[in-house]
Amino acid sequence: MKKKIVSILLCVTMVAAMAVGCGSKDGGSDSKSESGDSKDKKYKVGITIQSLSNAYWAGVMGKLEEQLKDKGWDYTLIDCEDNSATQVSQIENFITSGCDLIMVHPSDAKAVENICKEALDADIKVMCWDDPMENTTANWVLDNTELGKEIGKTAAEFINDKFTADDKAQVTVIGYPSTKVLKERADGIKEGLKENCKDNYEVIAEVDGLEAPEAQSNVESVLSAHPDANVFVGVGAGAMIGSNEALLQKYGKGKIPENVGVITTDVTEQQLNSLKAGNEAVRSIVGFEGSNEDTAKACMEMYERILSGEKFEGDDHNVFRTIKPITTDNIDEILKGM
Structure with a gap:
């Protein structure tokens, strides 16, 4: 409601x-002529x-x-x-x-x-x-490059815990390069992965996904071409919501493998509920001011x-x-x- x-x-x-x-x-009145400070x-x-x-x-x-x-x-x-x-x-x-x-x-x-x-x-x-x-x-x-690096660093913590040089994470980067700040963010994600991972990942795909339906469709295509794709990092809420839904469709709620995860930024109620539930693919969120x-x-x-x-x-x-x-x-x- x-x-x-x-x-x-x-x-x-x-x-x-x-x-x-x-x-x-x-x-009402001409707002520019009213007296008092800006808060009044x-x-x-x-x-x-x-x-x-x-x-x-x-x-x-x-x-x-x-x-x-x-x-x-x-x-x-x-x-x-x-x-x-x-x-x-x-x-x-x-x-x-x-x-x-x-x-x-x-x-x-x-x-x-x-x-x-x-x-x-x-x-x-x-x-x-x-x-x-x-x-x-x-x-x-x-600072979108630094935000991207923080997303990459957070994803690296997950990757370093789950993968090795002999068993590398199959990473998909979900971005939106036509928007300058989101291109900077995606580039930062890749820098953060490179700086913090231990030679235990490879980027197998880069797809668009500003909004959830586009992200879901593109991640489904990635999963079709790369059935072992397991880590999805992205520039915003749409990337997380869409990829999480694609993974739920593939595995089912409560059946997501422990080495499969989604890490992005933005803060929406749907993202938070997925993270709190603990039985979906959402593993971590890099937020801003809070709610x-x-x-x-x-x-x-x-x-x-x-x-x-x-x-x-x-x-x-x-x-x-x-x-x-x-x-x-x-x-x-x-x-x-x-």
Whole structure:
């Protein structure tokens, strides 16, 4: 039921966006003229992200909507369906409607640089989530190479425990190279494996898998060509959910061999439940701030910092997010915030 409600809310928001951009939901006052600090003001925020079909983004954006509603801010949250031309048009609408802040999670960062400069020239704050863009007030980013290395290191711990030089792990890397940050992440995964494994693995396949259906289909193809494929590492939630489902189809729940595993990043409720269950292929997750709620709160804090007039210049232009492992010690606490 909860997922249905979030889905409905997101759909309604998208329809509103197409009609009025960042238009005020209460027909209220000019947000830029209100007094008080950034935590008391009411702002207009336009948010465009790559895809709401991605389980991680759908979960985090649902929690971010709750944060925005609690603040009483006007907002439009919409995805571009991984189409940069659509995203440029969405940002144009946000500028025209007079947003105080635009957050972009780019389909193609280079494609939105010029329109984001137009927003800055119009005295609108711009925040990029994920890419170190130039024409922004601040970027909220991950060091995707380092994140990838951490995924590779975590996978190496599993591989070193289960495999030897005479019995090598058959590794599949699930990526999405058409998106720059995800290519960096996948490259980091391979570096992390190389640095931490003990000559006991080989990469037998590299496939796309941003979203779960694509990942599942591609992993099924890998399993058909390489029946002994046993370790699957990937760049996000879709890679984990899809490959886990493919392995459940192959072996059955509770029958996954102990040397078969999936290790990726992102934090979704489905991933966490699979990890906690202990009878599926999910072995480890490299997380960020914590739960969806934790990430939404951290994002909201970035909004407030930017809107307060804080300067993000030079080395401070990129604000790096935290990375931490999800373990049996913290999984229950994280699940509470999903």
